[in-house]
């Protein structure tokens with residue numbers, strides 16, 4: 001089987017013209033696309049190929065999601081086999097792949113969970129907000145608990161509610177005003193502690209800030225707290241070990257549900273199957289997506305602890321059932337593919353591999369600290385970031401144009417990296433979230449290419 005389409009400039013050009021004429025792309029500016037296109041035609045392992053036949057090491061696994069790597073032909077076979085049996089039926093009925101997948105997810109979570117299937121990470125969080133609200137209507141009759149407490153610089157999705165939950169001003173600006181149902185608190189972004197403190201002397205001021213906010217809003221108005229265990233979009237902020245347990249204690253203290261966003265963190269990415277498992281917490285609601293199928297099919301889920309599930313259980317006349325539905329939830333083909341994807345992860349021990357190879361890549365990236373511009377190198381497993389600063393003492397971010405130049409240099413040298421950062425002020429972080437099958441030699445290439453970028457562009 002040929003992995004790349006044979007480079008044919010005429011075919012590529014026809015495709016580009018068709019695309020420019022008819023497709024509306026997300027985020028990228030069409031005017032730029034007229035002169036600079038990236039036409040991807042194939043992938044294998046950690047590598048993707050463009051229409052010119054050029055190979056790129058994909059250090060972002062697409063959009064933080066192709067955890068088992070590209071080119072797993074057996075997933076195509078699973079999809080075809082399931083399509084021949086049952087291509088689709090609404091999930092008000094039962095189907096075998098979705099039941100088996102929910103069973104598998106429950107086992108991975110350690111037991112005690114039910115799974116509600118949706119199609120994207122945004123939908124998984126959105127369903128979580130609604131489940132939290134409905135739970136509160138059932139459990140606290142007469143009270144009006146509807147607010148979600150979230151963190152600045154977080155990203156939880158692209159729908160209006162998930163965008164509102166997020167804390168990235170520049171992503172929200174074009175869509176304001178929002179509902180006001182999402183209340184934001186300071187993130188545990190220790191490199192740039194919002195309180196100007198240092199761990200452990202800080203006494204986890206960010207958790208105290210969360211408690212002040214809950215009390216200020218009135219706990220009787222708050223339904224849930226949403227947190228990504230390790231914040232990705234801000235440029236990979238790993239919190240102190242006590243942070244998540246302390247947030248969980250706050251939730252218990254005020255009768256609030258803990259909603260964990262594992263959309264990026266989940267499925268081995270951070271060195272355990274789920275990132276919250278590093279911290280010994282037991283969330284009430286868990287949003288999963290991306291790595292659940294390694295993006296071979298669009299599928300996601302909102303996983304709820306059985307105490308939440310029980311609130312939705314009763315006689316039909318009580319009207320406690322889940323008050324939402326979506327056409328493709330529990331899709332049998334997507335579920336069959338996701339299940340096999342997880343089986344591959346388990347057979348190849350990819351979570352352990354992420355811990356091991358991730359440490360190797362972290363060490364390699366940390367060696368770049370010999371360059372003054374490298375302010376911070378951080379991460380867990382294969383979720384990593386390098387934050388670049390003009391001055392280590394002041395931590396002033398490097399200019400956005402320099403980050404663009406680095407990303408472009410890497411691309412020109414066959415390496416795809418991401419960029420992140422906390423909002424308008426801090427877009428100064430290079431991010432890495434490669435397929436969990438990445439080899440040590442490929443990690444060396446990442447470090448070497450970034451090093452050359454900093455040297456060649458004289459940004460050091």
Ligand SMILES: Cc1ncc(COP(=O)(O)O)c(C=O)c1O
Nearest residue numbers: 120121122155156157261263264
């Ligand atoms: C942490 C987090 N939550 C939710 C989402 C939304 O997922 P989706 O793009 O599948 O809707 C994303 C997307 O990148 C994410 O990073």
